[in-house]
Amino acid sequence: MNKKKFSMNIFILTLVFLYLPLVVLIVQSFNSGKGVSWDGFSLKWYDELFNHSARLWTSFKYSILIAVTSSIISTAIGTLGAISLQWYSFKHKKYLQVISYLPLVLPDIIMGVSLLILFTSIKFKLGLFSIFLAHTTFNIPFVLFIVLSRLHDFDYSIVEAAYDLGATEKETLTKVVLPNLMPGIISGLLMSITLSLDDFVITFFVAGPGSSTLPLHIYSMIKFGVSPVINALSVILIAGTIALAMSTKKIQKYMVS
Amino acid sequence: MKKSIIFILMLLTLIGCGKKEDKDELYLFNWSDYIPDEVIIDFEDETGIKVIADYYSSNEEMYAKIKAGGDGYDITVPSTDYAEIMMKQGMLEKIDRSKISNLKELNKDIGSKISFDKDHDYVIPYSVGATGIAVNTKYVKDFDRSFDIYNRKDLKGKMTLLDDMREVMSSALTIAGHSPESSDPQDLEDAKEIILKWKENILKFDSESFGKGFSNGEYLVVHGYYENIVAHMTDEQADNMVFFIPEEGAQMYIDSMVILKGSKNIENAHKFINYIYRPEVYVKIIDYLETPSVNIGANKLRETTPVYDIKDLKDAYLMKDLGEALAPQSEVWNEILTQ
Amino acid sequence: MKNQRNGLVYSAPITLWLTLLFVAPTLIVIIYSFLKKGIYGGVEWIFSIDGYNFFKSSYFLKVVWNTVEISVVVTFLTVLIAIPVALYIATSKYKNFLLFLIIIPFWTNFLIRIYSWISLLGNNGLLNNLLIKFGLEPHQFIYNKFAVILVSIYAYLPYAILPLYSAIEKFDFAIIDAARDLGASKMKAYMKTFLPNIKPGIITATLFTFIPALGSYAIPKLVGGNDSQMLGNVIARELTITRDWPKAAAISTILTIITVIFIIVLSKYDKDHKGGKV
Numbered sequence: 001m002n003k004k005k006f007s008m009n010i011f012i013l014t015l016v017f018l019y020l021p022l023v024v025l026i027v028q029s030f031n032s033g034k035g036v037s038w039d040g041f042s043l044k045w046y047d048e049l050f051n052h053s054a055r056l057w058t059s060f061k062y063s064i065l066i067a068v069t070s071s072i073i074s075t076a077i078g079t080l081g082a083i084s085l086q087w088y089s090f091k092h093k094k095y096l097q098v099i100s101y102l103p104l105v106l107p108d109i110i111m112g113v114s115l116l117i118l119f120t121s122i123k124f125k126l127g128l129f130s131i132f133l134a135h136t137t138f139n140i141p142f143v144l145f146i147v148l149s150r151l152h153d154f155d156y157s158i159v160e161a162a163y164d165l166g167a168t169e170k171e172t173l174t175k176v177v178l179p180n181l182m183p184g185i186i187s188g189l190l191m192s193i194t195l196s197l198d199d200f201v202i203t204f205f206v207a208g209p210g211s212s213t214l215p216l217h218i219y220s221m222i223k224f225g226v227s228p229v230i231n232a233l234s235v236i237l238i239a240g241t242i243a244l245a246m247s248t249k250k251i252q253k254y255m256v257s
Numbered sequence: 258m259k260k261s262i263i264f265i266l267m268l269l270t271l272i273g274c275g276k277k278e279d280k281d282e283l284y285l286f287n288w289s290d291y292i293p294d295e296v297i298i299d300f301e302d303e304t305g306i307k308v309i310a311d312y313y314s315s316n317e318e319m320y321a322k323i324k325a326g327g328d329g330y331d332i333t334v335p336s337t338d339y340a341e342i343m344m345k346q347g348m349l350e351k352i353d354r355s356k357i358s359n360l361k362e363l364n365k366d367i368g369s370k371i372s373f374d375k376d377h378d379y380v381i382p383y384s385v386g387a388t389g390i391a392v393n394t395k396y397v398k399d400f401d402r403s404f405d406i407y408n409r410k411d412l413k414g415k416m417t418l419l420d421d422m423r424e425v426m427s428s429a430l431t432i433a434g435h436s437p438e439s440s441d442p443q444d445l446e447d448a449k450e451i452i453l454k455w456k457e458n459i460l461k462f463d464s465e466s467f468g469k470g471f472s473n474g475e476y477l478v479v480h481g482y483y484e485n486i487v488a489h490m491t492d493e494q495a496d497n498m499v500f501f502i503p504e505e506g507a508q509m510y511i512d513s514m515v516i517l518k519g520s521k522n523i524e525n526a527h528k529f530i531n532y533i534y535r536p537e538v539y540v541k542i543i544d545y546l547e548t549p550s551v552n553i554g555a556n557k558l559r560e561t562t563p564v565y566d567i568k569d570l571k572d573a574y575l576m577k578d579l580g581e582a583l584a585p586q587s588e589v590w591n592e593i594l595t596q
Numbered sequence: 597m598k599n600q601r602n603g604l605v606y607s608a609p610i611t612l613w614l615t616l617l618f619v620a621p622t623l624i625v626i627i628y629s630f631l632k633k634g635i636y637g638g639v640e641w642i643f644s645i646d647g648y649n650f651f652k653s654s655y656f657l658k659v660v661w662n663t664v665e666i667s668v669v670v671t672f673l674t675v676l677i678a679i680p681v682a683l684y685i686a687t688s689k690y691k692n693f694l695l696f697l698i699i700i701p702f703w704t705n706f707l708i709r710i711y712s713w714i715s716l717l718g719n720n721g722l723l724n725n726l727l728i729k730f731g732l733e734p735h736q737f738i739y740n741k742f743a744v745i746l747v748s749i750y751a752y753l754p755y756a757i758l759p760l761y762s763a764i765e766k767f768d769f770a771i772i773d774a775a776r777d778l779g780a781s782k783m784k785a786y787m788k789t790f791l792p793n794i795k796p797g798i799i800t801a802t803l804f805t806f807i808p809a810l811g812s813y814a815i816p817k818l819v820g821g822n823d824s825q826m827l828g829n830v831i832a833r834e835l836t837i838t839r840d841w842p843k844a845a846a847i848s849t850i851l852t853i854i855t856v857i858f859i860i861v862l863s864k865y866d867k868d869h870k871g872g873k874v
Contacts (some may be wrong), residue, residue: 004687007680011694013679018701018751024722025704033491037473081610088603096607096857099614102622104803105855107811109832109849113325113841114621114628120326137617140610142804146759149796153766154763169602184762186692190699191758198706200814205322209284209329210309219708220289220312222465234704241700317836324637342636414719414736420817422837461739461821466714475720580635587838588653595655595825 022238029231045232053229056217060233062128063197065213070230071192077136078143079185083177085144086151103141107243111138112205119206127208135196142195143188150184284434285310286319286330287510290488291384293545300532305432306525315322323348331520332529336510338423338576340380341373343515345578349379350516356527357381359534362554366567370511370575380513381530383537386548387502387509387573388424391486393477395497402501404432406478407455416478417470418455420462422590425452427574428506437574440582442462445589452593455495462594472499483564484546500564500572509573600634622852629845637839648850656830663827666741666816667809670748674805675798677749677755682797685757686764695761702754710818713747714738717819739821747819748809755808756801757786763797799862827851 028047033039045213049056084090085097103111115134119126158180162172178185200215207216281304289305289312289413301507311330313319323333323343335343343349354360360377367385374380374512392400407416417423427437429448439445460476467479472489480485483500488499514533516526532538536554543559549567550556579586632644645686650656685694701709716722717737724734737743767790777788791798813828827847835844 004684007684007687010677010680011684014677015697018698018753021709021716022704023751024700024707024712024715031800077609077613077871080606082612083602084607088600088606090600090607091602092607092611093603096611096614097617100610101803101859102852102856103614103618105811105852105859106622106625106852107813107828107848108829109811109813109828109835110625110844111621113321113835114624115328115617116322117327117624118617118621120328126327133617137613140614142755144610145800145803146762148637149759149800150762150766150773153763178437179675183691183765186695187758187762190695191754194699194702194754196705200706204318205325205327207311209286209311212311215705215707216311218705220314222289222314222707230705234708237704238700241703244696269755320637320839321836346636420682438613456822460719465818470718471717472719473715473720475718518669573846583838587840590837591653591830591833595658596822 022234025231026192026235026238028128028228029235031228032251034220046226047179049232049236051196053233055212056214056229056233059212059217062131062211066132066135066213067193067196070139070196070239071189074136074139074192075143075185075189078140078188079147079178079181081099081140082144082151086154087150087156100144101141103138108138108199108201110203115202116205126209126211128211130206130208131203131211131213134202138202139192139195139197142191146188146191147181147184147205150181154180267291271316281306281522283332283522283529284306284321284330285529286333287312288334289314290484291334291512291546294543296533296538296541299538300529304525304528304532306522306528308366308529310394311503312378314381324517328517328519330517331522331526332514332516334383334514335510336512336576337371339580340371340513340515341578344374344379348518350518350520350523350526351378352377352516354383355525355529357534359531362536362539362552364551364553364567367551369513371513380515381534382511382513382551383533384546384548385509385511385551385567386482386484386546387507387570387571388419388480388482389500389502391471391479391481391498391500391509391564393471393474393497394499396477401504403504404455404506407458410458412478413458414460414475416459416480417461417463417467417476418459418480419467420464422587423579424508424574425462426590427504427508427576429455431506431574438577438579438582439577440585442585443476445552445585449589449593453596456593484548487547502565502569507570507573510572511575625796625845626849626853629842631841631842633840637841639841644842647840647844647846650834650847655825659825659827659830662741662824663810666748666824666826667806668746670745670752670809671802671806673745674749674756675760675801678753678760678801679798681753682757682760682764684768685770686761691761691765698757699754706751706814709750710815713743713750714819717743717746720845732760740818741820741824742778744816744824744826745820747815751815752805752809755804759800759804760794760797763794763800767793803859803862806858808852810855810871811872 023034030041031038032042032044081096081100085093085100112134120128124130159172159176162176167175198215200219203213205215207213221227221230268470284304285308287310297310300306301308302369316336319333319335320339320342323330327557354377358380363377363382367382368377369375371377371380384431390404390406392406397412406412407418426448429451430437430439433444433447433451435444436440463470467476467481468485468489471479471486472494486498486500503551514525514530518525533542534552536552536558539550539552539555540558543563544561545557547561547563549563549565550559628639629647630645631639631645632642632646634640681698683699685691688694714721717722719734719736719738723737727734771789772785775789775835776782780788811828812826813832816824816826816829831844831847834847
């Protein structure tokens with residue numbers, strides 16, 4: 001099948017493209033020197049990572065916490081929103097259609113500062129929660145669009161069939177609609193986690209004192225040299241997520257049940 | 258099932274940022290890597306006050322955040338121009354000098370340069386230094402210790418200047434024989450001419466990775482701060498480096514500790530500042546940064562020798578707030594960057 | 597018949613959330629763009645349209661051009677690459693695993709990955725060292741438009757792959773076989789059945805790439821050069837260095853309006869072609 005081979009080749013090339021910087025990263029994490037040239041194999045950065053980097057782990061922990069919570073909430077809100085836009089009419093539908101893609105449009109530095117101004121003017125205390133709110137907000141349109149594009153070709157007749165057979169709204173939702181939307185929902189979830197883990201600019205402005213996330217921590221290290229400890233951390237993260245990917249089947253079952 | 262996960266996670270989030278136990282705390286908003294961890298830990302051990310620090314890498318981002326309402330910090334460390342701005346805007350708490358007895362260790366030569374706060378009611382110097390130029394002497398042998406190095410065609414594509422309007426414009430204006438605070442269109446045109454000539458030979462304007470780029474050989478001549486460059490280098494590489502302060506157009510900086518208005522831990526802030534000014538504590542900072550010392554007592558105890566001395570800074574320009582001149586200078590800078 | 601009242605229930609969370617946390621800040625930005633700038637940043641509550649004078653600046657047009665040019669090229673190439681990649685994943689037995697595989701690089705920190713690219717593309721970097729080894733001339737791969745485009749494609753690929761995957765996964769490939777049985781060539785079968793059907797996915801992927809690209813500022817700052825100053829850099833400089841908040845807000849407002857128009861046009865195109873939603 002010509003087409004299949006073509007797309008497979010592109011896929012493999014893309015994979016190489018995506019992983020190239022990572023290979024550099026992984027190799028450097030075992031480099032005993034700090035610079036670009038190889039100075040000999042060493043595990044010292046891993047040692048420093050696990051024994052002397054309390055602040056790094058704290059910011060890492062916060063990043064994960066915020067990424068997971070904001071992506072779950074934004075996926076839930078975005079999915080429901082997409083369903084409402086696709087199949088229902090309600091008074092504020094036009095309004096929702098317009099505001100739902102706006103967060104995509106605003107540059108993040110502007111969004112960061114304006115959110116900060118908003119929070120300050122209502123005397124809302126900055127902290128991890130303010131970061132959570134900001135991240136969920138910018139994640140929602142991404143989830144919305146991904147799920148919506150999936151809903152476009154959704155065969156509505158199975159929903160009608162469910163109703164005809166006497167299913168309640170809740171049953172239809174959980175047993176018919178959501179399982180069929182699952183690839184879209186998962187894409188949205190993955191997208192949100194990715195966006196959240198990496199966000200720097202918005203987080204810088206809305207973070208409370210002491211609520212540093214990983215990107216903030218790393219950015220603050222740049223001038224003085226990002227320690228190779230970060231490379232070690234990245235390797236651990238990659239290894240961890242690959243392990244997660246291996247157990248993907250279990251996760252899918254978990255989410256649908 | 259899903260609902261309960263969401264609920265639990267939300268709870269965790271709320272807990273994570275809920276009220277901390279009423280500990281004795283101090284919130285520090287500082288330049289990254291500006292204080293050795295040892296100093297903070299010793300302070301915590303001695304006083305029982307927990308120090309929570311966040312970092313920034315430019316005055317502008319620190320100021321933008323605080324101006325837009327980012328409060329919660331007790332101490333921050335602006336450079337002189339921003340210290341002046343913050344003071345004028347009433348963003349600072351008045352310091353009770355009776356609580357900072359160690360202030361007597363302040364080198365008056367430095368202290369007197371803070372013209373807008375001569376009595377140190379708001380601004381307490383933390384560190385002093387200069388912007389300089391570093392040259393890789395393995396590859397570059399003969400050179401003038403001046404900005405003229407940026408006119409050299411043989412070094413084209415191997416040099417960087419700071420991506421910092423204030424730094425570059427001030428230097429260029431001075432070299433053109435004008436005031437660094439000028440807003441006169443002709444003065445700015447002259448400076449622009451000079452900078453555009455330099456720009457032909459530089460690889461890029463870089464304020465973040467000049468240190469790293471210098472140490473891995475990507476750049477042979479960089480414009481920047483000594484601490485950032487030396488942090489990346491091995492001893493061997495340091496032997497092949499010369500860091501000089503240019504004869505003309507040199508810039509110096511004084512970064513100072515200030516207490517922000519609305520600070521909830523003013524007592525602790527005073528304790529911290531006084532602690533930093535102990536000679537035996539401050540010496541750790543200057544041995545770490547390898548810059549000249551603002552603290553007389555610490556200077557006698559230091560183990561490192563700074564590459565340049567306070568005497569070398571006498572011709573250097575200390576940045577002041579530009580006021581109305583900021584807009585025209587920024588406009589010219591934008592033109593330079595996009596040309 | 598489905599209960600229309602449920603529409604309110606489903607749409608309430610998103611409407612409320614976005615109104616509070618997004619519409620409100622956007623209004624702040626628009627209001628600020630019509631105020632007078634404070635001498636030290638911030639605003640003074642006096643009406644002024646000075647902020648909108650930004651387009652009079654000589655460099656502004658050049659920056660806009662750079663931004664649009666780079667964004668269009670990046671979007672085109674990114675979506676072009678993303679389609680076969682998403683296709684491969686969606687038709688594979690191990691789709692979830694492959695999806696994770698694509699995403700994993702993006703869970704390592706963005707800055708770190710950029711620095712890896714710098715060490716690959718730099719004048720003293722891996723690529724140039726390889727060229728020298730093979731006796732070829734070293735080339736300027738970085739601090740220019742090329743680097744910005746390359747690294748942007750790298751950064752935005754998942755933004756395009758994910759929505760495309762979501763759309764493709766639903767496509768019934770039996771249609772292609774049916775078309776071929778009816779005599780269509782492979783190319784025609786794909787062009788006439790596959791692409792039109794995944795159009796919503798393509799549109800979403802385009803939006804997800806183009807719009808963030810327009811506002812990007814970290815990539816041009818780190819790997820860009822004199823030929824690749826983008827609008828995001830200008831906005832950031834106006835906000836932090838010049839401290840002209842109204843100007844930064846004005847540029848952002850105009851940017852927002854233009855992209856909204858772009859989105860409306862794009863979704864109209866989608867509707868006209870598809871003959872309306874279900």
